[in-house]
Amino acid sequence: MAGHEDARGQIDRYLARLRAGLARLGQAEVDEILREIRGHILEQTETDNTPEHLQATLAKLGSPEQLASLYQTESVLARVRDSGSHLGLVRGVFCLARRSVLGLVAAVTGLVGYLLALWCLSLGIMKIIWPENVGVWWGPEERAFGYNVTTINGSLDLPPDLLGWWLVPAGLFGCTLLIMATGRVLRWILLRARPVQLPGPQGAQEV
16 A cells, blocks of 8 residues: 555656646646646556556656656647747747757758848848948949948949849848748748657657
């Protein structure tokens, strides 16, 4: 009887640490995960409830913190499938980046894509604010794209701006195109990532 109580207490302590690690998930989702893990532990120790076998069963699950990280990653990536939000994509990518090289590649790709989109947007905005200092110049001695603050005798001495005010819609279009393209690439990577291995009846989850 005492051994049974000790085993129950050990399982309860394990699940309490797991609950703490799942604090970012919804209450209903956390309760479902805990029921699943408790059922898995009880099933594995049904025919052999010795302390050694219980320890081995918990060791196979990994630490509560590691297991919580797996479930959090799976939960975030599952929501990405149903969401068109770029913020959701970024969260999913950075969750995956902690677990795989593919996730790290996706994080770098997203960072570069969104920074380029921000740069294109800044070109369009800055053209409105400082039209003489922002543009696309091409001449015998000046080949530049973007910002130029070179002055000669207190005034700008630059070749004609090739785009002129067309840089404003071009910058906005480039920003939109880069955001859409980056989002599509990130979603493609996330949907083809290796499954997160979860214990119990839920098994491997395709992410």
